[in-house]
Amino acid sequence: MIYNTGVTYDKSSCNFLFQLQLFTNHHALHTDNTRYNIMKPGQKVKIKNLVSAAQHNGQIGKITKSKAPNGRVGVKLDSGKILAIKPENLEVLQQTATAISNDVPGQRTLKRDNTLLREFDGSPDPNTLALYYHFADGAFDAYNAPELISQLLQYYQHNLQLKLVCPRNIGHNQYYLLCLQHNDHTKNTLCQLAFNCGRSFTGICTLVKKRCFACYKPNVPLCKDCLCACFCSDKCRNSDIGRKHDVLCKQVDVTKVVLEDESLSLIG
DSSP states (O other), X not given: OOSOOOOOEETTXXXXXXXXXXEOOHHHHOOOTXXXXXXXXXXXXXXXXXXXXXXXXXXXXXXXXXOOTTSOEEEEETTSOEEEEOGGGXXXXXXXXXXXXXXXXXXXXXXXOHHHHHHHHHOOOXXXXXXXXXXXXXXXXXXXXXXXXXXXXXXXXXXXEEEEEEEEEEXXXXXXXXXXXXXXXXXXXBOHHHHHTTOOOBSEEEEEEOBOTXXXXXXXXXXXXXXXXXXXXXXXXXXXXXXXXXXXXXXXXXXXXXXXXXXXXXXO
């Protein structure tokens, strides 16, 4: 839980003027893998140091069940296979936090995790079109195109509106960061995903691959009417997903959205 940000917010640029700080429970953000209680269903992990089943070392999966009575954790691999792994043989792949002061107990600053970004960038699966942070599970996850549009419509129904679009890239692959805020600024909290993408922002953000929402063609321009989706042709624009996107287009007022000109490289 955030108690104090220690920053000043500039509404004109949707940015912070001072160093970002989080004040939160020490154990909840500790990333040492000996703290097994941080492993929650939905979190992505990498298997390591197995001896009898060494063929699974290096594989990525999601936790399906927290620590069981036998001390093991359920992990579903990308292949669909489910394994029971000891916590010490798992590396949590999520945003980390480190202490910045020994004088103030519990003081933390967010730290970018390039492993997470590389995994997201390296996935050719259309189900990993957009990366977001799931607050309830305390873990990162992905949307496909229909899920992303549906989620953005839900945000608008709950008074969250698009305020900022930030171009990003990883190598030759183009991305854009969608940044939404609640109309009541007291309900906006620091976004962990935005910080992981080189941006300080209070609200909810989603990192989206600049691919056609219908055919998944890479590096496609944004829809000028909403700045939320990409379509490579009229055919894709008139597809089923394109028609679902029309509903979102009517919700977004692009005159109130800041589109940054310069793209930031997330991994040097």
